[in-house]
Amino acid sequence: MNLNRVLAIQRKEVVQIRRDPRSLAIVFLMPVMLMVLMGYGISLDQKNVPVCVFDREGSQQSQDLLKHFQASQYFRIAMLNTDYRSLTAAIDSGHCSLGVVIPNDFSEQLRKGGTVDVQGIVDATDDNTANLIFGYAESVVAGYSADVQIHYFQSQGLTEIRAPISIDSRTWFNEDLDSSDFIVPGVVVLVMVVVGTFLTSLTMAREWERGTMEQLISTPVTPLEVTIGKLVPYFVLGLLDTAFCAVIAAWWFGVPFRGSVWLMLLATSLFLAVVLLLGYWISAATKSQLAASQISLVTSFLPAFLLSGFVFPIDQMPIVIRAITLLFPARYYLSLVKVIFLKGAGLGPLLPQLLALTIFAAILATLALRSFKKSL
Amino acid sequence: MENSVVVRDLVKRFGTFTAVDRVTFETLPGEVFGFLGPNGSGKSTTIRILCGLLHPTSGHAEVAGFDVVRSPEQIRRRIGYMSQKFSLYNDLKVIENLRFYGGLYNVTGNQLKERIDWALNMAGLTGRSESITGTLSGGWKQRLALGCAVLHRPPIIFLDEPTSGVDPVSRRRFWELIQELSAEGVTVFVTTHYMDEAEYCNRLALIFHGRLIALGTPSQLKLNSVNGDLLTIEAAPLGRALELVKAATGVRDAAVFGNALHIVVGDADQAMPTMQAAMEAGGIRVRRIARIRPSLEDAFVALTGDARNGSGAPAHDVHPEQP
Numbered sequence: 052m053n054l055n056r057v058l059a060i061q062r063k064e065v066v067q068i069r070r071d072p073r074s075l076a077i078v079f080l081m082p083v084m085l086m087v088l089m090g091y092g093i094s095l096d097q098k099n100v101p102v103c104v105f106d107r108e109g110s111q112q113s114q115d116l117l118k119h120f121q122a123s124q125y126f127r128i129a130m131l132n133t134d135y136r137s138l139t140a141a142i143d144s145g146h147c148s149l150g151v152v153i154p155n156d157f158s159e160q161l162r163k164g165g166t167v168d169v170q171g172i173v174d175a176t177d178d179n180t181a182n183l184i185f186g187y188a189e190s191v192v193a194g195y196s197a198d199v200q201i202h203y204f205q206s207q208g209l210t211e212i213r214a215p216i217s218i219d220s221r222t223w224f225n226e227d228l229d230s231s232d233f234i235v236p237g238v239v240v241l242v243m244v245v246v247g248t249f250l251t252s253l254t255m256a257r258e259w260e261r262g263t264m265e266q267l268i269s270t271p272v273t274p275l276e277v278t279i280g281k282l283v284p285y286f287v288l289g290l291l292d293t294a295f296c297a298v299i300a301a302w303w304f305g306v307p308f309r310g311s312v313w314l315m316l317l318a319t320s321l322f323l324a325v326v327l328l329l330g331y332w333i334s335a336a337t338k339s340q341l342a343a344s345q346i347s348l349v350t351s352f353l354p355a356f357l358l359s360g361f362v363f364p365i366d367q368m369p370i371v372i373r374a375i376t377l378l379f380p381a382r383y384y385l386s387l388v389k390v391i392f393l394k395g396a397g398l399g400p401l402l403p404q405l406l407a408l409t410i411f412a413a414i415l416a417t418l419a420l421r422s423f424k425k426s427l
Numbered sequence: 428m429e430n431s432v433v434v435r436d437l438v439k440r441f442g443t444f445t446a447v448d449r450v451t452f453e454t455l456p457g458e459v460f461g462f463l464g465p466n467g468s469g470k471s472t473t474i475r476i477l478c479g480l481l482h483p484t485s486g487h488a489e490v491a492g493f494d495v496v497r498s499p500e501q502i503r504r505r506i507g508y509m510s511q512k513f514s515l516y517n518d519l520k521v522i523e524n525l526r527f528y529g530g531l532y533n534v535t536g537n538q539l540k541e542r543i544d545w546a547l548n549m550a551g552l553t554g555r556s557e558s559i560t561g562t563l564s565g566g567w568k569q570r571l572a573l574g575c576a577v578l579h580r581p582p583i584i585f586l587d588e589p590t591s592g593v594d595p596v597s598r599r600r601f602w603e604l605i606q607e608l609s610a611e612g613v614t615v616f617v618t619t620h621y622m623d624e625a626e627y628c629n630r631l632a633l634i635f636h637g638r639l640i641a642l643g644t645p646s647q648l649k650l651n652s653v654n655g656d657l658l659t660i661e662a663a664p665l666g667r668a669l670e671l672v673k674a675a676t677g678v679r680d681a682a683v684f685g686n687a688l689h690i691v692v693g694d695a696d697q698a699m700p701t702m703q704a705a706m707e708a709g710g711i712r713v714r715r716i717a718r719i720r721p722s723l724e725d726a727f728v729a730l731t732g733d734a735r736n737g738s739g740a741p742a743h744d745v746h747p748e749q750p
Contacts, residue, residue, distance in 0.1 A: 059530020063519065070518050262512040266575075269478050269508035270531040271500055425499070427480045 052279075056272050060280025064254070068284060077250055082242045082292050086299050089238045090231055100184055101129035103147035105138045107155040112199075116153065116169070119195045125187040138172070148174045149184050161199055232307070235300040236392040237361040240385045242296050243319070244355040246289050247326025248333070252347035254281050255334035255423065268425040278419060282327045289323040290316075300392070309395025318391065318401070321408040322384040326351060328415035335423040355381035380411045429491055429505070430456045430582035430614040432477060437486035439472050446472040448637035449486070454616060454630075459609045461628030462618040463727070469637040470618035471511055474587050477616070478508045491583055504532075507576030507584040511591065513568050515575060517561030521552055524560055524575060532579035539578075546574030549604060566597025573604060577613075584608065586617040590624065602627045622724045631723075635731050645723055652726035655679055656695035660688045660702065661715040668711050675705055682728055687715075689725055 068074045102120055106113050120126045129147055132138045141147045150172035154160075160167040171188050175181035258264040267277070297315070300306040330347055337343045356362065358372070359381035365373055376382045383404040390396050432454040439447040447469045454460045462470045475481040477490050479499025488495040491505040515524045525546055529539045547553045550570035555563075560571065569589055577584060586605070590598040602624065609615050609629075617628065625631055626645050633641040633648070641648055662668040665683065672681045672690055677698060680691040692698035695718040706713050721729075 053533060055530050055533050055535060059527050062530075063516065063523065063527045066523055067516070067518055261517075262510065262514045263516055264514075265480065265510045265512070266508070266514035266572075267531075269480060269503060269506070269510070270528070271503045271533075272531050273500075425479070426482060427475060 103130040110158040112158040248330035248351040251330030252343040256340040259338040310391030318387040324412040332419040354379040433489040458629040464634030507581040511587040522556040528575040
């Protein structure tokens with residue numbers, strides 16, 4: 052390998068990136084855009100869910116139940132309705148996600164020590180959200196139910212009773228159960244994939260299409276020199292973008308960064324090597340910018356979005372799909388990023404993922420070098 | 428030989444199409460060797476094989492003493508190549524393109540600086556080194572491409588239709604540069620389909636349908652290719668004259684050249700009066716009838732005509748006595 056030739060190619064690539072507004076936009080604007088879009092746009096939290104209430108009784112006790120809803124951070128009472136039809140209409144129109152109907156014998160039944168059903172109607176267009184809302188509503192009602200029980204026993208002259216076993220749960224790593232904490236680090240993965248695979252998928256194809264490749268391969272330059280010369284500038288840009296995203300994540304979105312910067316650097320370097328080589332391979336093999344960009348979209352961006360665990364948890368996927376996710380490097384990097392950001396784990400637990408990325412990088416390096424032949 | 432090209436029975440097929448068909452030739456050190464032929468005749472394919480960019484189907488080719496199949500990298504270090512399509516980076520500045528190719532050819536330091544100055548001067552781009560290459564006109568681009576191709580002082584350069592799409596003044600200037608390089612001992616292998624350019628070459632190979640149909644100096648080709656004497660006839664109406672001439676006995680070949688006919692006959696002195704008489708009898712006004720020396724174009728028409736008639740064996744043995 053000749054350093055002069057590698058440097059010549061690197062300099063040329065840097066100049067070309069600098070003069071190409073499209074590349075610059077992808078490198079500098081796209082990370083911000085993705086961060087803002089994903090950070091604010093995808094929220095899996097359900098807080099302040101609007102609730103419509105049809106209180107058929109209007110008693111002291113039914114008001115107490117509603118106060119429990121109001122007091123919960125998950126709900127806010129948006130409407131108090133006077134009939135069933137307007138409650139249905141509110142759910143239909145999307146003003147409310149949960150409808151609560153309190154029966155007209157609510158307090159009477161409670162006084163008698165009987166049981167009473169409160170009707171809950173959930174907008175289940177999004178089943179995931181519906182499940183969450185149902186869960187929250189049940190816990191609110193259960194809380195109130197426990198209060199009522201205690202009052203009842205006290206009124207019967209019994210002293211305070213306690214439930215024999217209770218769960219005292221604490222959430223670790225994402226104490227506030229804030230979904231932006233795990234969405235935002237995931238955006239780093241998307242940014243890497245776009246910068247890495249998408250941008251590099253154009254570099255070789257562009258030279259073939261413009262005819263500059265014919266001149267390039269008539270010189271003594273070797274495929275290894277071309278590969279390194281072309282990829283190093285993108286590698287540096289990728290690292291800069293990661294740092295940039297990490298800073299936005301920590302300072303703007305307040306995502307905790309608990310892990311080691313060095314581990315993050317190691318993981319990112321490995322993943323960058325993987326995505327850059329993938330893009331380069333696609334580009335060298337297709338020799339067409341259009342085909343290369345489409346293939347890179349399908350093989351890297353979509354899996355990074357859908358199959359990495361970024362949006363859909365891998366544990367909940369059907370077993371076949373779960374097996375398929377193993378073939379996409381983004382899943383390993385995503386789990387590394389989340390663990391490094393939120394758990395701050397050391398090198399030990401991360402080794403399997405790091406090893407997986409190393410294997411991917413090695414395979415792709417071989418394919419990339421083989422796909423570029425110095426002949427027409 | 429550091430600056431020689433040796434080709435023996437070279438064949439290149441693309442599927443069933445034979446682009447290069449058993450081509451054999453050898454260049455002489457420091458000569459301007461022209462590959463003349465119409466588009467699609469296999470010129471670019473041959474040049475690409477010689478630069479190691481395409482693998483030959485069969486046959487043998489050696490450049491600078493190295494086999495094109497076995498040691499293409501050795502060859503690439505010793506050649507400069509200009510492809511048919513302009514292939515420098517349009518989005519780079521002139522100086523950036525030069526530095527890039529300097530780097531690829533491992534020319535560094537003072538040597539690079541000196542070569543870049545030389546190339547800028549040669550291309551007439553002194554003072555424009557900061558211009559974006561894409562904004563240059565055709566002639567400048569071609570000369571810059573030549574400059575990039577010879578930064579490392581290669582003993583052999585391959586130029587594939589270097590002057591296509593360039594204005595006549597720039598073309599002439601370009602050929603002067605080629606002559607200068609040749610004078611310094613560089614072997615220049617150049618393809619063209621311009622007859623006037625072919626005259627600048629020391630020796631010419633005529634390529635037609637992938638086959639080398641003649642090889643020699645331009646004057647050898649002109650002298651030997653035309654089978655008989657060449658007459659020019661300026662007459663009106665020309666179309667009618669052509670029909671008449673073609674029907675006349677003793678006319679071996681006839682074609683329109685500009686506003687005149689060129690015909691090949693066995694003996695000019697005998698043919699001229701009979702032709703004149705025949706035309707006037709046919710109501711055609713003859714302005715001029717004279718014996719002329721064949722041009723390269725006449726040679727080309729004659730030779731390709733023979734090749735088309737498919738006699739297979741070369742009709743004209745114009746293979747080299749050395750010039």
